[in-house]
Structure formats: C-alpha cells, structure tokens
Amino acid sequence: MGILSKKDTALILDPLADNNPITIQVLGICSALAITAELKASIVMAVSVMFVLAMGNVVISLMRNIIPSKIRIIVQLVVVATLVIVVDQVLKAFAYELSKTLSVFVGLIITNCIIMGRFEAFALANGPRRAFLDGIGNAAGYGFILVIVGFFRELLGSGTLLGMKVLGDPIEKTGLYALGYENNGFMLLSPMALIVVGLIIWVQRSRNPALIEEN
C-alpha cells in the first residue's frame, strides 16, 4: 500500500481511542454486547464487521456521485445486506459451530449503526482509498472494544481463552483452582457485558478528560 500519509494514519488510529465507535460515538452497541461471552466469537464478529465496513465503504464511495439523495438509505441497505449475506454464508460454510453461536447477530450487522453511520459521515463524501482506511479504522476500534470485553468475560467467566484452559483445570483442580479459585459464572451472563463496557468508558474518560460529558 505504500507509506500512509499522516491524515491516513489518523483515519486508522483515531477510532481506536479518541473517536471510538462504541464508547464515544455510541454506535454498534447491540452486537458488541451479546456475543462477547467467548473471545473467539468476538474476534470473528470484529473481522466480519471489518470486512463489511471496509468493502461497503469502498462500494458506496465509488457510487457516491450516482446515488440519488432520496434513495440513498435504500441503496446503502442493499449494499450492506448483500455483503452480510456473503459473510453469513462463508461463516456457515467454514465455521459452522461459530455461526451457530453468533446466530442472528451476523444478520444484525446490517443494522449495525457503525456501518450506516460511516457510510453517511464518510463514504458519501470521500474517495475510495480514504473510505477503505476509514472503514478499517472504525472496525478496528469496534473490534478493540469487543476483544477487551470478550477477553475479560471469557477469562473470568470460564477460565479459558480461545477455548484453551489458561488458569488450570477446574475439574481436576490444577493451577489456580487448586488454591480454591472458582470461575465467576456471572461474567458469562449478558448484563456483565454492559457493566464491563461501562467500566471501559470510565477508564477511557478518566485518561482523557476532554471526553467527559457536561451535565
């Protein structure tokens, strides 16, 4: 791709922290919470969203001069729906177990506000190369939060990471379990995802006071 200019690198790096789609822009929350009980599902979801967002951004950007303004929402929906159908079929073909875990949330990528939000805010006004980078950046920011939430929920909830037991074996009482540690099953339940994201927001805004909301 060559050396990225400063503006281009900003496109990728900004959404990772200062302009994070989930914690700052408040987009894409739905799927961020429901499937993060396993780290693997979070990673796959993040990659799927990255594919849909980057490709969608490029397509919309290429078509930006010929889409009539009145039907642009419909055009965007059609583009996203087609890309998501592709992702869904690929997942069903190559990772069937995972697609069962993700169930309807792959379909819900269509209504993922990040995607429509970035189409409206960026792809319709910028060239394909920048739109592609913007897509990668925002999806990376989204994926970052997803991976953090998934990491803590899986580690504390079932003592595994990506399916591998890292704290010892709970049945045979090795590792940490020998000291009396028990898995916090509560972390696997959906409300904890909300609370973990709330804590991430707390950390993020403490580090960057400019993001604190005025009352």
Place this chain on the structure above:
Amino acid sequence: MLEHIELFFKSIFIDNMVFATFLGMCSYLAVSKKVTTAVGLGAAVIFVLAVTVPLNWLLDQYLLRDGALAWLGPEYAEYNLSFLSFILFIATIATMVQLVEIVVEKFSPSLYNSLGIFLPLIAVNCAILGGSLFMQSRDIQTLGLAFNYGLSSGIGWFLAILAIAAIREKIRYSNVPAPLRGLGITFIITGLMAIGFMSFGGMLTGGDEAPAEEVVANAAVAEPLPLEGLPADAALEAQENSSLDKTENTEKLAAVDASTDAANDINE
C-alpha cells in the same frame, strides 16, 4: 390461547429485547435522556414491530424457508431461499416504515409531529430486524403468534426505554463520578436492570416443573388404551412415545413418578 399468553409474557419479561439480547441499544441510549421522547420512540417501535414481524412471517413461510415454494408447483418444493432472508426482511421493513410514515402523516398529523424523526430512524434499528430474525430462528408457527411476538417484543422494548429514561432524568441530580457521567453510568444501570429482569426467568415454569410434566405423563400413558382399534404402525408409535416419556419422567420429580404410577394402576 395459553400459547399466546405464554409467548406474550415471555417476550416482554424473559426474552426482553433490550435486557436479554441487547437489540436496539443505540437508539435506546441516544433517545433516553427524556421520558417524553422515550415514550414517542417506544410507541413507534411497538407499532413497526407489530406490523413487520407478521409480514416477514408471511414472506418466510411462503417464499423463503426450505420447501416454502411448494404452492407454486411440486417442482419448486426443493428450493431453499433462506439465504435471501436478510435482504428481503430489511426491504420489507424499510418499505413498511416508509408506508407507515405516509399513512400517519395523512391521517394523524399530531401523531406524526410527536413521533418526528423517529419513524424513519426506526428502519435501521436493530430491534426491528432482530425481531424478524428471532421470529425466524425460533420457528414461530402461526401468523397470530407472529403478531403476538412482534407486539410483545415491542412492549418489552418500550418498557425498557421508559424505565431507563425515567432513571436518567432522576440521576441528573445525583453525584455521579465525572468520567461515568452520561453514557458510562447508563451502561452500568442498564446492566443492573438486566440482572433484575433475569429474576423473571422462573415466571413461566413456576420454579416447580411438576404440573406441566404431569399433563404430559397422563397424556402419554393414556395413549395405549385404544391400541386394539389402531393400525399397526400407529400403535407402535404410540407405544414408543409413551415409553420414551416414561423414561424421561423417571429422571424428574418424584411427584411425576407418583402420578405416572397412579395412571398405570388405573389402566391395569
């Protein structure tokens, strides 16, 4: 009838769209700053869900699912168009929302003004598409049940956004730490509400599974009675079913065993 009531309460409390599956969170968080706007959006969501879920059920039943096209002719019976679900569902939703907007504007300008920009925004709300997708994945059986599901899911969502809006209005006067103010505390409060809603999980089973099992056991055991008049395979099936039910029941509560034994005694 019981099915409908069960689905109604299940969708509002146990499978609540916001607290159990986090659908519609973006607009939930963005619009819940005031109770009046929350009520407007909630009402719009109920309306759109109640209209689009049955419509998508019809699409799914007669066009999309495996073997759905059989009504066109027997050669079409093997087609499985379910991969087109996403695009067709979202197309119906976008169209219905547009139609509803036009109708409401014509017949009730006051309602249209109070709903404002929410109506077009709802087309891309995950709750709406999620309602249709869950209807499909949970295999809802009839049109009436689909309408019930749409309506009750909407009511559940409405309940959630109303509650959080009321709470957010109150905590504006509380001493929330600055970094948590606004979005952060809303997430945590929603998490706590979700934990609260989990307590509804025992509502329909009543915590004690004996009554439902008793009915099943009695029905299964009562079947062998008219065996003499039935054709051979049906009789065999009835026998297999009742023995299957019996083995399942022996693993369950003692009360169920007692009722099975009592029924057996009556038969013999």
